[in-house]
Amino acid sequence: NYNVLEQVYDVTKFLEDHPGGDEVLLSATGKDATDDFEDVGHSSTARAMMDEFYVGDIDTATIPANVKYTPPKQPHYNQDKTPEFIIKLLQFLVPLIILAVAVGVRFYTKSPSA
Numbered sequence: 001n002y003n004v005l006e007q008v009y010d011v012t013k014f015l016e017d018h019p020g021g022d023e024v025l026l027s028a029t030g031k032d033a034t035d036d037f038e039d040v041g042h043s044s045t046a047r048a049m050m051d052e053f054y055v056g057d058i059d060t061a062t063i064p065a066n067v068k069y070t071p072p073k074q075p076h077y078n079q080d081k082t083p084e085f086i087i088k089l090l091q092f093l094v095p096l097i098i099l100a101v102a103v104g105v106r107f108y109t110k111s112p113s114a
């Protein structure tokens with residue numbers, strides 16, 4: 001029962017010696033790096049080197065299943081959105097009204113002599 005997905009490798013001591021560089025190694029840690037490793041087309045020499053860093057197998061039966069996350073129900077604080085909407089509208093309209101009144105007052109009180 002050969003399953004690459006279950007082998008664990010510790011590449012800590014290999015980071016500096018890896019011909020592909022340490023960055024790619026680090027980017028492949030803590031996860032299933034099978035595809036990353038295979039995509040490069042590593043040589044059989046590279047495959048043989050892996051033995052050196054082999055730690056052991058993970059018993060996949062002990063990996064907890066992914067629990068589906070259900071967000072907690074949010075209480076509806078403001079179910080009636082109307083007041084909020086009116087306030088927003090007024091915040092926009094009131095300055096305009098003040099401006100319009102000011103312009104109007106200025107217009108109608110303008111002294112004809114000027």
Ligand code: HEM
Pocket residue numbers: 009011018019020021024025027028033036037040041042043044045046047049050053
């Ligand atoms: C224990 C695991 C690994 C070993 C022993 C290993 C070993 C090697 C070796 C010996 C080479 C030289 C080329 C060859 O012989 O194929 C190489 C190249 C390379 N490796 Fe790895 N590698 C490992 C894991 C990874 C992983 C996980 C990645 C990607 C995330 C990676 C990316 C690369 C790249 C990109 C090259 C190409 C370098 C080039 O052609 O310029 N390696 N590796």
